[in-house]
Amino acid sequence: MSNSEPNNHYYEPAIPSLGLIEGATIVMIVGAMAVVHWLDEQPLQIFGWILFPIEFLLNAAFFPEAETRVRKNGTALLEALPI
Numbered sequence: 001m002s003n004s005e006p007n008n009h010y011y012e013p014a015i016p017s018l019g020l021i022e023g024a025t026i027v028m029i030v031g032a033m034a035v036v037h038w039l040d041e042q043p044l045q046i047f048g049w050i051l052f053p054i055e056f057l058l059n060a061a062f063f064p065e066a067e068t069r070v071r072k073n074g075t076a077l078l079e080a081l082p083i
Helices: 020-040 046-062 073-080
Strands: none
Touching (some): 046 073
């Protein structure tokens, strides 16, 4: 049924809206970005120091010419996600 038929009582919005799952996904992504931003602004950068030895050893084994840096909290957490 479409809007062009006479006497229809069904309305199709001109612009489709987001569903519950899509909206929740967007809220979770924005929330995760806010947490990462907040972690990067903290004075104590502990997550970078936790990740540094792991990244250093992996780089030494597989990419000897790579330089390993200590990262900020949020960046270190994002780097550690695939591990």
